[in-house]
Amino acid sequence: MTEMLLEIRDLCKHYPLGGPGLLRRRAVPVVRAVDRVSFDIAEGETLSLVGESGCGKTTLGKTIMRAHPATSGEMRYRRADGSIVDLGRLDGAALKAAHREIRMIFQDPNGSLNPRLSVRDIVGEPLRVRRIAQGAALEKRVAELLEKVGLRPEYLHRYPHAFSGGERQRIGIARALALDPRLVVADEAVSALDVSIQAQTLNLLSDLKSEFGLTFLFIAHDLSVVRHISDRVAVMYVGRMVELAKTEALFTRPRHPYTEALMSSVPIPDPRLRRARKRIRLAGEVASPINSPSGCAFHPRCPYATEICVRDVPQLRPTGGGLAACHHAETLELAGVSHIAEGAE
Numbered sequence: 001m002t003e004m005l006l007e008i009r010d011l012c013k014h015y016p017l018g019g020p021g022l023l024r025r026r027a028v029p030v031v032r033a034v035d036r037v038s039f040d041i042a043e044g045e046t047l048s049l050v051g052e053s054g055c056g057k058t059t060l061g062k063t064i065m066r067a068h069p070a071t072s073g074e075m076r077y078r079r080a081d082g083s084i085v086d087l088g089r090l091d092g093a094a095l096k097a098a099h100r101e102i103r104m105i106f107q108d109p110n111g112s113l114n115p116r117l118s119v120r121d122i123v124g125e126p127l128r129v130r131r132i133a134q135g136a137a138l139e140k141r142v143a144e145l146l147e148k149v150g151l152r153p154e155y156l157h158r159y160p161h162a163f164s165g166g167e168r169q170r171i172g173i174a175r176a177l178a179l180d181p182r183l184v185v186a187d188e189a190v191s192a193l194d195v196s197i198q199a200q201t202l203n204l205l206s207d208l209k210s211e212f213g214l215t216f217l218f219i220a221h222d223l224s225v226v227r228h229i230s231d232r233v234a235v236m237y238v239g240r241m242v243e244l245a246k247t248e249a250l251f252t253r254p255r256h257p258y259t260e261a262l263m264s265s266v267p268i269p270d271p272r273l274r275r276a277r278k279r280i281r282l283a284g285e286v287a288s289p290i291n292s293p294s295g296c297a298f299h300p301r302c303p304y305a306t307e308i309c310v311r312d313v314p315q316l317r318p319t320g321g322g323l324a325a326c327h328h329a330e331t332l333e334l335a336g337v338s339h340i341a342e343g344a345e
């Protein structure tokens, strides 16, 4: 049986607005960037998290990484020795040990690689900081990591500006692998790359996943990117999870209208097949996480909204083998792209 690696329960990250200097006579407005999110990731699984910009994906990733404290909720993580820890409550040596197992790959390889450091120093930094290797041993390990990500080991002494965008992302991946992680949180790891380089990088990530037995939380704003690498997909809208399902089930028949709308913008290469699909234009703006609409936050943009949607918040519940937070999830016949895209590939 596959074991759970990470169990997120009712996780909230709210950013107070206005800063600490204000007199707090009234309730301070907050940005509900992540709001009562729950999900599990099984060992060896790739779970993707998708949704438009601003829906809370990065905040969720950073909360898991403890870049900032959670407002509330639990993040139970099963360590390599089998013990279960709550990532939110760890500190000192225990936090450091957990962070050796959980690493993050960032969106912008230009911004996240220090231009003044050589590849040796960038990739070797986690090894040096933790006193795992130095000198010739560190160089050997960095050269090995470069080979693993498809870069020549002699690139060790070059600086980030000497590399293309795709190569820089590989350097970021090599750095994430330096400590032999178990869970990798990849935040928009391919979003800034050209489509052909995206495909190569996704292939590299799947190869590395098999070779090192990794588990991935793969964050992207674009559903088409996650299709071929995910076991399951979670869709977020304004800080909340609105759907979670196995990848093929989600692409065949989404259960949440927001997923259907996101899917209708997945590119289809063949123009004939493209014409055959249902297009849904997402009307209006993404709702604000500060003052989100009553009831279902998606109701102002949803073509299927009824009275209950304006009034009651839909809870995430089992629907069609997955989970969906929509009052009408069982009755709506939403359109996927599976049948269309299969013919197009």
Ligand SMILES: Nc1ncnc2c1ncn2[C@@H]1O[C@H](COP(=O)(O)OP(=O)(O)O)[C@@H](O)[C@H]1O
Pocket (backbone or CB within 6 Å): 015, 031, 032, 033, 051, 052, 053, 054, 055, 056, 057, 058, 059, 060, 289
């Ligand atoms: N440090 C912060 N302070 C206040 N609001 C923030 C902060 N970081 C992010 N936000 C807000 O939280 C929401 C979620 O942002 P983010 O997690 O970056 O979304 P995504 O990664 O899905 O684009 C957005 O409304 C964003 O403006």
Ligand code: SF4
Pocket (backbone or CB within 6 Å): 256, 257, 258, 296, 297, 298, 299, 300, 302, 303, 304, 305, 306, 309, 314, 325, 326, 327, 328, 329
């Ligand atoms: S609950 Fe209503 S408004 Fe929300 S997604 Fe479902 S049908 Fe649309």
Ligand SMILES: [Mg+2]
Pocket (backbone or CB within 6 Å): 057, 058, 059, 188
């Ligand atoms: Mg983001």
